[in-house]
Amino acid sequence: MSPTPLVHALLILVFVGFSDALKVPFRIHDVLPVLPRGISWPVLNNLHSAVDLLPSFVASVTPNNASIQWQGACFSHNQARLDFTADANNASGLGGAILYLKTEAAQSWTCMDLYIFATPYRITWDYYFSAREHTLKFDSWEEPAELEYVKQHGVSVFLMPSGMLGTLLSVIDVLPLFSSTEWGQNANLDFLKRHMGATFEKRSQPWCATIDPADVHSGDFLAVSKIRGRWGGFETLEKWVTGSFAGHTAVCLKDEMGNLWVAESGHENEKGEEIIVIIPWNEWWISVLKEGSNPQIALLPLHPAQRAKFNSTAAWEYARSMAGKPYGYHNMIFSWIDTVADNYPPPLDAHLVISVMSMWTRMQPAYAANMLNEALNKRLGTEGLDLHDILVETEKRGIAFDQLLTIPEQDDWEYSDGKSTTCVAFILSMYKAAGIFGPISSSIQVTEFTIRDAYMLRIFEDNQTRLPKWCNNENDQLPFCQILGEYRMELPGYNTLDPYANMNENCPSLPPTYNRPLKC
Secondary structure, three states: OOOOHHHHHHHHHHHHHHHOOOOEOOOHHHHHHHOOHHHHHHHHHHHOOHHHHOOEEEEEEOOOOOOEEEOOOOEEEEEEEEEEEOOOOOOOOOOEEEEEEEEEEEOEOOOOEEEEEEEOOEEEEEEEOOOOEEEEEEOOOOOHHHHHHHHHHOEEEEEOOOHHHHHHHHHHHHHHHHOOOHHHHHHHHHHHHHHHOOOOOEOOOOOEOOOOHHHOOOOOEEEEEOOOHHHHHHHHHHHHHHOOOOOEEEEEEEOOOOOEEEEEEEEEOOOOOEEEEEEEHHHHHHHHHHOOOOOEEEEEOEOHHHHHHOOHHHHHHHHHHHOOOEOOHHHOHHHOOOOOOOOOOOOOOHHHHHHHHHHHHHHOHHHHHHHHHHHHHHHHOOOOOOHHHHHHHHHHHOOOHHHHOOOOOOOOOOEOOEOOOOHHHHHHHHHHHHOOOHHHHHHOOHHHOOHHHHHOEOOEOOOHHHOOOOOOOOOOOOOOEEEEOOEOOOOOOOOOEOOOOOOOOOOOOOOOOOOOOOOO
């Protein structure tokens, strides 16, 4: 006769209670895969998440510092040191190094620690399941710049905080975020509930509003949240790092004949390119209804006072000047990174960002140049430097790379393909042109705004009685118009911040509360 589920549960409690106090043959993480599915999977789901897939920075090991120590996921005591080696036979003639990593005090007999080791010029990994001194050999440095970097900053060591099993489970957890299935949608909702405190309350029918274009005006803001498929997964991660409860935006415009249009940065054309477009409302609306991402869409009408000063002619002129230009990949990440440490959800940090940037530069140099290098050159006042040259230049100037990332983007910067605007920067640049920001317009860099920063601006309708009758359904009671979606949209902080000079240039954004000081 097999043990009852209660017995299994008691065994789990025993392992949980004692594994932290003493070394046991197995830890709960180790034995769960062999327990009955009805017991193991609910517990596994509570012990890991997609975030566990991210490595956690533990140390930079240089030849000059003393042995670095930390606690791992498996081994409680770890220490590392780095010794340079001089080998006249290696390819570069620069020598290499050996990293010594000593592991002690395993928490069970079956656990192991998984590590990633990185410089801006290489990324490698290794795993350890025995308590002893391990070695990782760097046969030769890629170039003199890598040698100099390691002398100054060392080799960055990252720990996969959930160990081997947790990391594999996290891979399983993150893959469905990008699936165009109900499974994928549920994965996105669960991630946002767990890491951002979203609720996703189900709405009563109808989920799709019958919109009267006569009630929509130039400058009205469209906030879009996709929760399924490729864009759903991407937006979920974007929301998590920025604190935005929407992942895409567009804006309404009316022409002289009263026809309604949508202007949008990030519209996919026939070639699969993300560009800026101005398209008729009906065409845009039909396209979103056909999307497989199950978009939730809110219309945020401008306040009557803002609408009165909205210069529609100037807005159209700006939109037409940008039509056909590519989406603002150049400065996309810089609207998010304002501070040295307080914009990276743990375990993300600047060390991991630079390592990923470096790896991406090696794998996709053209994309890396588009998304990173031009913007970093702008911040240094240089031209044409690749990432590794940029690192050398920052070293010469005594600027830390994490500080370089925080230098505010400037709206007047011209990139190789013109002005660079993300979906929200495009709208706010239009608002600047149309006079929404008034006399402080020149003191606001809208390319520093995230979607959250935009919908928090106190420029939208604040009187529910003035919202169109077709807006929302009778049970929503939202301060804006939700025009599509099965879940009630949340926009925390909506319509609460008056614009001010240098707005959003130095704001933290740490989950789950994403607290921001006034006037940051």
